[in-house]
Amino acid sequence: MTENFEDIRSSVRALCAEFPGEYWRKLDAEKAYPTEFVKTMTEGGFLGVLIPEEYDGSGLGLSAATAILEEIHQSGCNAAACHAQMYTMGTVLRHGSDAQKTEYLPKIASGELRLQAFGVTEPTSGTDATRIKTTALKDGDEYVVNGQKVWTSRVEHSDLMLLLARTSPREDNKKRHEGMSVFLIDIREAVDNGLTIRPIPTMINHATTEVFFDDLRIPASSLIGEEGKGFKYILDGMNAERILIASECIGDARWFIEKASNYARDRNVFGRAIGENQGVQFPIAKAYAAMAAADLMVKKAAQMFDAGEPCGAEANMAKMLAADASWQAADMCLQTHGGFGFAEEYDVERKFRETRLYQIAPISTNLILSYLAEHVLDLPRSY
Numbered sequence: 311m312t313e314n315f316e317d318i319r320s321s322v323r324a325l326c327a328e329f330p331g332e333y334w335r336k337l338d339a340e341k342a343y344p345t346e347f348v349k350t351m352t353e354g355g356f357l358g359v360l361i362p363e364e365y366d367g368s369g370l371g372l373s374a375a376t377a378i379l380e381e382i383h384q385s386g387c388n389a390a391a392c393h394a395q396m397y398t399m400g401t402v403l404r405h406g407s408d409a410q411k412t413e414y415l416p417k418i419a420s421g422e423l424r425l426q427a428f429g430v431t432e433p434t435s436g437t438d439a440t441r442i443k444t445t446a447l448k449d450g451d452e453y454v455v456n457g458q459k460v461w462t463s464r465v466e467h468s469d470l471m472l473l474l475a476r477t478s479p480r481e482d483n484k485k486r487h488e489g490m491s492v493f494l495i496d497i498r499e500a501v502d503n504g505l506t507i508r509p510i511p512t513m514i515n516h517a518t519t520e521v522f523f524d525d526l527r528i529p530a531s532s533l534i535g536e537e538g539k540g541f542k543y544i545l546d547g548m549n550a551e552r553i554l555i556a557s558e559c560i561g562d563a564r565w566f567i568e569k570a571s572n573y574a575r576d577r578n579v580f581g582r583a584i585g586e587n588q589g590v591q592f593p594i595a596k597a598y599a600a601m602a603a604a605d606l607m608v609k610k611a612a613q614m615f616d617a618g619e620p621c622g623a624e625a626n627m628a629k630m631l632a633a634d635a636s637w638q639a640a641d642m643c644l645q646t647h648g649g650f651g652f653a654e655e656y657d658v659e660r661k662f663r664e665t666r667l668y669q670i671a672p673i674s675t676n677l678i679l680s681y682l683a684e685h686v687l688d689l690p691r692s693y
């Protein structure tokens with residue numbers, strides 16, 4: 311259907327081989343960020359593939375980016391520490407001014423600046439981002455930001471943050487998604503000047519935090535695009551985000567399937583390989599079929615995105631099907647390993663925990679189903 315990007319895949323595989331299970335297990339135990347891994351991926355040019363050549367990136371499409379993330383996950387690594395750069399950068403590219411693009415994109419491509427953090431979710435708004443309470447109010451040639459975000463991942467390992475804030479109250483706008491704006495904030499200047507970061511310990515090693523804004527003053531030039539249109543800008547990037555995350559799920563599913571197949575061939579119980587039992591084989595085969603079907607949808611969605619076609623339905627279906635396939639494969643892999651699936655040294659329990667996230671973030675399965683019901687099947691809006 312699409313080019314398979316074999317060259318890119320084999321380069322990514324070779325780099326990932328330098329970061330085996332021991333590396334990720336140690337980070338997990340220490341709750342540490344994979345700095346070396348992110349540095350290697352950045353220097354390999356893989357995080358800048360979507361940045362156009364005129365801004366010193368590779369100028370490749372989303373299909374190439376999905377090949378990179380899939381390979382990272384299929385190799386047993388995890389791209390969550392650095393994938394956000396790929397899609398948050400798109401907001402600056404599509405809606406930023408020429409001055410912002412020239413200032414930031416080449417530095418993001420080279421790794422001199424890290425744009426890994428985006429603050430949309432808030433504790434009280436849930437999935438309904440139109441109800442965010444963080445405000446950015448104009449004061450001369452500055453905005454003053456007040457409020458709180460939650461689940462702002464990688465902010466301690468990023469130089470820049472994309473922030474969604476209300477610049478006018480919800481009640482003052484005709485439509486609920488109007489009156490929000492996007493800002494590109496320099497975290498290094500903001501910390502201790504109105505920005506406080508507090509890590510959130512989680513079941514996976516994800517470097518996620520809650521952030522507090524207390525009269526943080528940012529230059530008016532931090533605004534991306536037009537004031538009040540920020541929610542639309544964020545929505546514009548969501549298809550790319552969903553397709554990229556879906557490719558990570560496909561990579562995870564492939565890892566689980568290979569790991570389970572190897573174990574089923576090698577593990578002898580009752581004097582024969584457990585893989586000789588259909589009760590062990592069939593769940594692996596089912597997981598493979600689910601992954602292969604989801605993979606087709608991911609490739610189709612990426613291809614449509616690259617062709618500039620509307621792909622909301624495909625991007626959402628790709629994310630949901632791939633997340634379901636990776637979770638099915640995770641459960642199967644743990645079961646195939648019996649008790650050893652719980653032992654950290656097999657990496658199964660780590661990947662199991664990691665891939666569970668995709669049922670919830672960046673968008674939960676229910677919200678994808680609601681999207682399909684309303685926008686594809688013309689059923690009444692349920693919320």
Ligand SMILES: Cc1cc2nc3c(=O)[nH]c(=O)nc-3n(C[C@H](O)[C@H](O)[C@H](O)COP(=O)(O)OP(=O)(O)OC[C@H]3O[C@@H](n4cnc5c(N)ncnc54)[C@H](O)[C@@H]3O)c2cc1C
Pocket residue numbers: 427428429430431435436437438460461462463464512516518667670671672673674675676677680692693
């Ligand atoms: C590890 C991690 C990292 C994250 N990183 C970031 C980040 O970097 N930046 C960021 O902005 N956000 C981030 N998030 C937030 C993430 O995008 C949200 O958690 C996710 O969108 C779900 O929102 P919520 O947690 O508020 O769930 P809620 O909206 O409170 O939903 C709770 C449950 O109710 C269901 N539900 C809600 N409304 C409906 C409805 N109308 N119909 C049916 N079911 C419904 C949901 O499906 C879900 O199962 C991260 C989250 C996690 C866990």
